[in-house]
Amino acid sequence: MQISRYSEPEFDPYGDARETEPRGGWLAPTAIRPLDAALTLPGSKSLTNRELVLAALADGPSTLRAPLFSRDSELMIEGLRALGTTIERIPGRGDFGGDLRVTPADELTGSTTIDCGLAGTVMRFLPPVAALALGPTTFDGDEYARKRPMAGVVHGLQALGVDLDDDGRGTLPFTVHGTGRVGGGPLEIDASASSQFVSALLLSAARFERGLDLRHTGDRLPSMPHIEMTIASLAARGVAVASPERGRWVVSPGPIAAIDVDIEPDLSNAAPFLVAAIVAGGSVTIGGWPATTTQVGAQLIELLPRFGASVRRDGDRLTVQAPARPAGGGRGIRGVDLDLSEAGELAPNLVALAALADSPSTITGIEHIRHHETDRIAALATELNGLGGRVTELPDGLRLEPAPLHEGAWRAYADHRMATSGAIIGLAVPGVVVDDIGSTSKTLPQFTELWGKLLA
Numbered sequence: 221m222q223i224s225r226y227s228e229p230e231f232d233p234y235g236d237a238r239e240t241e242p243r244g245g246w247l248a249p250t251a252i253r254p255l256d257a258a259l260t261l262p263g264s265k266s267l268t269n270r271e272l273v274l275a276a277l278a279d280g281p282s283t284l285r286a287p288l289f290s291r292d293s294e295l296m297i298e299g300l301r302a303l304g305t306t307i308e309r310i311p312g313r314g315d316f317g318g319d320l321r322v323t324p325a326d327e328l329t330g331s332t333t334i335d336c337g338l339a340g341t342v343m344r345f346l347p348p349v350a351a352l353a354l355g356p357t358t359f360d361g362d363e364y365a366r367k368r369p370m371a372g373v374v375h376g377l378q379a380l381g382v383d384l385d386d387d388g389r390g391t392l393p394f395t396v397h398g399t400g401r402v403g404g405g406p407l408e409i410d411a412s413a414s415s416q417f418v419s420a421l422l423l424s425a426a427r428f429e430r431g432l433d434l435r436h437t438g439d440r441l442p443s444m445p446h447i448e449m450t451i452a453s454l455a456a457r458g459v460a461v462a463s464p465e466r467g468r469w470v471v472s473p474g475p476i477a478a479i480d481v482d483i484e485p486d487l488s489n490a491a492p493f494l495v496a497a498i499v500a501g502g503s504v505t506i507g508g509w510p511a512t513t514t515q516v517g518a519q520l521i522e523l524l525p526r527f528g529a530s531v532r533r534d535g536d537r538l539t540v541q542a543p544a545r546p547a548g549g550g551r552g553i554r555g556v557d558l559d560l561s562e563a564g565e566l567a568p569n570l571v572a573l574a575a576l577a578d579s580p581s582t583i584t585g586i587e588h589i590r591h592h593e594t595d596r597i598a599a600l601a602t603e604l605n606g607l608g609g610r611v612t613e614l615p616d617g618l619r620l621e622p623a624p625l626h627e628g629a630w631r632a633y634a635d636h637r638m639a640t641s642g643a644i645i646g647l648a649v650p651g652v653v654v655d656d657i658g659s660t661s662k663t664l665p666q667f668t669e670l671w672g673k674l675l676a
């Protein structure tokens with residue numbers, strides 16, 4: 221399977237958006253004047269897909285207000301439906317497709333297959349749910365999804381006594397032979413490849429007979445804010461997660477409350493738009509910015525000033541203003557020395573920004589992003605160097621020296637954040653052609669439309 225499109229407003233991840241992909245790729249528009257744009261963005265992928273899972277496991281119906289409608293959320297919806305959950309799209313106040321009403325099944329049922337696409341949240345969060353369903357559930361996804369690490373979930377469930385048949389590979393495809401119950405109890409996993417292993421087990425843990433006492437055994441744990449987001453989403457539904465020490469989480473068995481939730485806009489998807497202001501000059505405002513949030517995208521408020529930008533909050537509006545252009549030439553973008561271990565999701569867009577800086581940058585702490593939608597460290601180095609960049613791969617990051625970039629092809633590797641990074645470079649460098657801009661439908665099907673508004 222290799223399908224990376226989601227056609228809005230159709231509710232079908234296999235839509236025919238491929239035909240709308242410009243032949244030969246998408247010519248990234250170059251900014252010809254400073255920006256002055258205000259945008260609002262669709263819902264957060266991470267929040268939408270957590271709330272869908274929790275709503276399906278809850279003790280009554282829940283409404284998700286203004287959720288994300290994209291390939292990743294559609295795959296999650298279809299997966300939960302396959303297990304017996306009723307999910308209806310209903311009118312809502314959001315601008316991006318309405319709300320979702322989720323009614324849990326009386327009893328989750330397997331005897332089905334689930335397509336995970338390339339969605340980490342689907343391939344990691346749903347196997348524990350399938351273990352709670354009666355009957356076998358086979359999981360598979362895009363070709364590259366079979367390369368993404370799954371060991372924490374696969375071996376974790378097996379250690380809990382779940383019959384999971386993975387032919388010993390520990391990756392997709394595999395079958396969970398659900399019996400309708402999971403014993404739970406103490407469990408050790410190594411989550412150094414992905415925080416999603418921890419989130420996956422915590423999301424279902426309250427439904428395990430003995431709950432879960434989960435311990436991470438690896439020497440590092442990436443994307444900690446995403447684990448905090450899981451804990452906060454559970455807390456809002458009455459499930460307490462105790463953390464008696466770093467790298468250990470304890471969940472008691474009990475009900476998951478049905479609640480109605482507002483899904484915040486996706487702050488990680490705000491990154492390319494905010495970065496655009498710094499590259500093109502001028503300012504970009506994102507509306508609906510939450511006052512408090514567990515999203516890692518909130519770190520942009522501290523990260524972007526490191527590059528020389530200024531950031532202003534005015535109620536729920538967040539504005540990024542470009543640095544002044546130096547009289548002697550250059551963009552005024554400062555190189556950075558950043559550890560992005562908490563915010564690996566933001567790395568591709570920030571690396572693109574660093575590639576346009578006037579001084580060198582080192583971005584580290586992101587070995588785990590080699591296991592995202594593609595090996596993002598290798599992909600960024602290859603694509604930037606293909607345009608004349610001076611980028612060196614490090615085991616856990618990238619070193620970038622300033623270099624004039626030239627026109628050329630930019631491969632997205634079916635990775636939405638590689639595609640948006642190509643768009644960022646194209647703002648400054650005429651003639652950058654992104655081969656698969658449709659990959660942005662993974663989390664933001666409206667990307668090209670919003671990018672057009674940004675530059676209008």
Ligand SMILES: O=C(O)C1=C[C@@H](OP(=O)(O)O)[C@@H](O)[C@H](O)C1
Nearest residue numbers: 266414415416442443446564565
């Ligand atoms: O739980 C989540 O919603 C996510 C966790 C992170 O995964 P990793 O820990 O694998 O980086 C993040 O990068 C991903 O985009 C979304």
Ligand SMILES: C=C(OP(=O)(O)O)C(=O)O
Nearest residue numbers: 338339340341565592593
């Ligand atoms: C790593 C990402 O996605 P996934 O949820 O598929 O892991 C991402 O969106 O940057």
